[in-house]
Amino acid sequence: MLKVLLSTRKCSSFVSRMRYVDRLKQDDDACSAALQTGRMFLFHRLNPLLQNTERGTFRPATLTCSDVQSVLENLGADGSLLKESVLIGCSEQNQAEFCLDVGRLDQAAVEEMVTGSFVDLRKSFFLLSGAEAPLVAKGQALLRWHQTSGFSSATGQPTRRNQAGSQRVCSSSGIISYPTMCPVVIVLVSDGTRCVLGRQAAFPRGMYSALAGFCDMGESLEEALCREVAEEVGLEVLSVSYSSSQHWPFPHSSFMLGCHASVSPAHTQLIVDRSELEDARWFSLQEVMSALQVKPRRGDPPPLWLPPKHAIAHRLITEWTQLMQTVS
Numbered sequence: 001m002l003k004v005l006l007s008t009r010k011c012s013s014f015v016s017r018m019r020y021v022d023r024l025k026q027d028d029d030a031c032s033a034a035l036q037t038g039r040m041f042l043f044h045r046l047n048p049l050l051q052n053t054e055r056g057t058f059r060p061a062t063l064t065c066s067d068v069q070s071v072l073e074n075l076g077a078d079g080s081l082l083k084e085s086v087l088i089g090c091s092e093q094n095q096a097e098f099c100l101d102v103g104r105l106d107q108a109a110v111e112e113m114v115t116g117s118f119v120d121l122r123k124s125f126f127l128l129s130g131a132e133a134p135l136v137a138k139g140q141a142l143l144r145w146h147q148t149s150g151f152s153s154a155t156g157q158p159t160r161r162n163q164a165g166s167q168r169v170c171s172s173s174g175i176i177s178y179p180t181m182c183p184v185v186i187v188l189v190s191d192g193t194r195c196v197l198g199r200q201a202a203f204p205r206g207m208y209s210a211l212a213g214f215c216d217m218g219e220s221l222e223e224a225l226c227r228e229v230a231e232e233v234g235l236e237v238l239s240v241s242y243s244s245s246q247h248w249p250f251p252h253s254s255f256m257l258g259c260h261a262s263v264s265p266a267h268t269q270l271i272v273d274r275s276e277l278e279d280a281r282w283f284s285l286q287e288v289m290s291a292l293q294v295k296p297r298r299g300d301p302p303p304l305w306l307p308p309k310h311a312i313a314h315r316l317i318t319e320w321t322q323l324m325q326t327v328s
């Protein structure tokens, strides 16, 4: 049975924070009160607001409710915009965290008032640290869901959100809808000494990653994995082990389920589906280890470079190299 060690965090504080967030999702008044003392992450047309740190790195700008209120007042915006904030969690200091899209305001004017810049999500995802990037991705995903869910797909009537933004209710039928993610399997296939990496034509030059694909309706994780590997590279998987998962905001919200898979060393011929992948190849441990050392730089790309640390593919590749080194 799979056992994942999560952390040695203090259980009591974790439990109370999770229950607090859950209460804010159920209780609009409690959520409105929490908004007054909460931390706020701003977005402009779904691009998060980032600030430079003294160390030359970036972090998401965190504002208080009154900071945002004074921005809205100064720019002549309606104060009720604040009610469009969406709850995204609770900090370790027990402060509720919200995000708000101020896309109706002039971008440059907001940037000047809060000393920061609204940066494209894909770019900001790789400028931020491991803990902050998922928070910004979650905020953008929830804001996007609200922006595209104003009408019920069943009745065509307007929907109303709760204060936390964790659900929307159809005004005519009462049907409740919740934010959705598409399950995706991402898999590193190995024959015991090498692994398969593929590249889509849209990837940056020289970049290869683990194979990935959307789960079809009704499939288990294992069935989706075996089908995707068969479709994309023509291999038959013999065994599967689960590694970890990740919310991935691109192009919309995917729930990435990361796995390792093995194939028989006697059946390793790749038949690549060129409509899906520009290329897929077997790579040796040595090639992958060298690629993990490569730092991103301008100019000609190296022969192989791998997805950045935030991506679950990076984790799968690192785990595989560690496993290969222990067995060799």
Ligand SMILES: NC(=O)C1=CN([C@@H]2O[C@H](COP(=O)(O)OP(=O)(O)OC[C@H]3O[C@@H](n4cnc5c(N)ncnc54)[C@H](O)[C@@H]3O)[C@@H](O)[C@H]2O)C=CC1
Residues within 6 Å of the ligand: 182, 184, 186, 209, 210, 211, 212, 213, 214, 248, 250, 251, 252, 254, 256, 276, 307, 311, 312, 313, 314
């Ligand atoms: N974290 C990482 O390193 C990587 C992440 N990914 C992510 O994995 C996801 C899936 O990868 P792909 O190879 O593109 O999937 P894929 O291999 O299933 O091919 C995409 C095609 O699947 C169909 N499809 C079925 N269900 C879909 C849905 N719910 N949404 C969109 N298209 C659907 C469409 O025809 C689409 O063209 C993407 O979100 C991609 O960003 C992909 C590779 C590496």
Ligand SMILES: [Mg+2]
Residues within 6 Å of the ligand: 211, 212, 213, 232, 276
């Ligand atoms: Mg694919």
